Amino acid sequence: DTAVSQTPKYLVTQMGNDKSIKCEQNLGHDTMYWYKQDSKKFLKIMFSYNNKELIINETVPNRFSPKSPDKAHLNLHINSLELGDSAVYFCASSPPGQGADTQYFGPGTRLTVL
Amino acid sequence: SQQGEEDPQALSIQEGENATMNCSYKTSINNLQWYRQNSGRGLVHLILIRSNEREKHSGRLRVTLDTSKKSSSLLITASRAADTASYFCATDAVWGYSTLTFGKGTMLLVSP
Numbered sequence: 001d002t003a004v005s006q007t008p009k010y011l012v013t014q015m016g017n018d019k020s021i022k023c024e025q026n027l028g029h030d031t032m033y034w035y036k037q038d039s040k041k042f043l044k045i046m047f048s049y050n051n052k053e054l055i056i057n058e059t060v061p062n063r064f065s066p067k068s069p070d071k072a073h074l075n076l077h078i079n080s081l082e083l084g085d086s087a088v089y090f091c092a093s094s095p096p097g098q099g100a101d102t103q104y105f106g107p108g109t110r111l112t113v114l
Numbered sequence: 115s116q117q118g119e120e121d122p123q124a125l126s127i128q129e130g131e132n133a134t135m136n137c138s139y140k141t142s143i144n145n146l147q148w149y150r151q152n153s154g155r156g157l158v159h160l161i162l163i164r165s166n167e168r169e170k171h172s173g174r175l176r177v178t179l180d181t182s183k184k185s186s187s188l189l190i191t192a193s194r195a196a197d198t199a200s201y202f203c204a205t206d207a208v209w210g211y212s213t214l215t216f217g218k219g220t221m222l223l224v225s226p
Contacts, residue, residue: 004156033213041200043157043216056213090156101145101206103214105156 003027004106006091012112013081021076021109023091030096031055032074033103034066037088046089049074078111086113120203120220128225133190135220137203138183144206146179147214148188151200160188160201193224 004025013019025032034046048056052068063079074091091106121136137146145164149157163170163179163186170177176189190197200221204214 035216040218041151042218043202045213045215048213092157102147102159102162103157105149105158107156108154 004091004093004104006089006106006109008109009107010110010112012114014114015081015083017081018077018079019081019111020078021089021091021111023074023076023106025072025091025093025104025106027093027095027104029093029104030071031094032068032071033092033094034074034076035090035092035105037090037108039087043090047074047076081111081113083113086111120201120217122220123218124221124223126223126225127193129193129195131193131224133193133197133222133224135188135201135222137186137188137217139186139203139205139217140184141205141207143181146177146186147204147206148175148177148186149202149204149216151202151219153199157202190222193222195224195226198222198224 007022031050033048035043036046037043045058046060047066049068051071065077068074088108088110090108092103094103119138127133143165145162147162148160150160151157161172161175161177163177174191179186200219202216202219204216
């Protein structure tokens, strides 16, 4: 009965590789987000999708491409991984019509680029 | 620059004591929220206070908001070891898209 789930939990890969992180929410929310949390715990919004449509792209390199096949899923694909991409990536969702009200976070995916 | 700044960066107290964390922000907001993050886990929403509210309670949590000073505080009363976590404030700015901007967090350690 997990509300927001992400896979994988850990991802270790070499520089230059392409990888994907999947996110699913079973809360019926319309809006989903991807955040990046760096080693100093600073959490920054990357993307926001509402009903499968991109709303926010916060100056993220175009190596990062979100894909929303339906409103319950928001996957993150990263091309040509770089050392600086190492971080914890969190997916989140929020209820319809509530904008930036309460957000529900997934457990995170720790990405390590070697 | 980031919207929210928590203070202190780290706080260490004994069980039973109260913990107070502060958050300052820069622009006008619709609401301010506090989240908790246990080590290695995702963020969990604790409480939301709207810009027209001054104080809000939820169990052992008390949040205040002073929009004239652009600051908020989170008070955890009668702390427990299980309260050990990082606490983040997040603001929903009036301008721009409806999204949250997070501070860097306060790491709280509650010792038994």
